[in-house]
Amino acid sequence: MTRHPLRLVALAVGVAVAALAVVLALQVGDDQLQAQPRSELLGDGAPDFVVTTLDGEKISLESLAGKAVIVNFWNSWCLPCKQEEPALKEFYERHRDEADFAMVGIIRDDTKKAAGSAVDERGIEWPMGWDPGGRAALDFGTRGQPETYAITPDGLIAGTQYGPASVEGLETLLAAARGQR
Template sequence: MKKWLTGILVVVVVIFVGFELMDTFQESKDREPIRTMQATDFSLPTLTGKEMSLSSVQGKVVILNFWASWCEPCNIEMPHLQSFYEKYQTDVEILAINVTSKDSEVAVKKFVDQYDLTFPILLDASGDISTMYGAFSIPMTIILNRNGEIEQEIVGPVEEELLEKYIQPSL
């Protein structure tokens, strides 16, 4: 009898823990903003060789996307980012920040060509900007409102619908 009760108790605990973990993973994808604070300005070289700063897109909703060419989830999300950009580029700027300290420029160019990306690709060769923004796991996406304040942080690949949900209040 005791073994039977112990078995049932273990099953109940496992089910409870499973549901809690499921909620946790769902919340990490679709959570409320962690903080609203002013984004720190930075300047990085682009894949085309020009220098670009965050302040140069002031007044637009900005999506900072930290990624690398070897990152499989980054490969999954890029077509979604490109499609989103084509729809919203008048009001929203995407700055795709490649973690070049863990990538190569040749691989980045190949990746950009593969997905026919048209938004700015910035190269963070030192990793300083990625570190400054806490992008320790990629892909990571940070959404800034028109005032340059951090509205949302998303760890993991994003889809168009999720981005649309988060930018709507700022448009």
């Protein structure tokens, strides 16, 4: 009696299932949502962004050349943004007077009106830029907010933080931007 040809198929399927099971087993426990995505821009030149602050002043990467820059993507309705606000404020107070330091907020996915009143109400003092068409948010490859980027004086991205930042985290970012990691 010849062997049933489907046995071979069954064997192949069995092997494939086993391989799949091994792959799946390797992934269990790998928490995808918590794993920090790595910015593709790390180490590359920062995008050439141009934003207009709510007071009407133009800020661009070029105008900030020579400074270590912290760029923070933010909006009025996002809860984690609210959560990181005290840390940003404390950090900004510490460094605002340093000549080689700049910090820019960029409004992401919000209306000008809501953002403007939130900035006034919450007493946010660093310049907050309006990003027409979400151009800067796209060029930085943002996936949401808050996201914070550190840019070196010669315009390279030195560090990124996805989600709410802490004061220590911000200091680390700034140190990286100044080349003192």
